[in-house]
Amino acid sequence: MQVQINNGSGNEVNSELSRSVEPTVTRILNRFEDQITCVKIHLSGC
Numbered sequence: 001m002q003v004q005i006n007n008g009s010g011n012e013v014n015s016e017l018s019r020s021v022e023p024t025v026t027r028i029l030n031r032f033e034d035q036i037t038c039v040k041i042h043l044s045g046c
């Protein structure tokens with residue numbers, strides 16, 4: 001399963017944040033890995 005994390009501008013997020021978020025998302029969605037090929041996460045600041 002591919003996990004893509006973007007900021008509000010559509011650009012990829014820095015590697016430190018990505019290293020933190022990606023394993024968590026992968027762990028939570030791992031049971032659906034046969035049904036999910038890609039997860040896109042869009043983050044924006046308030």
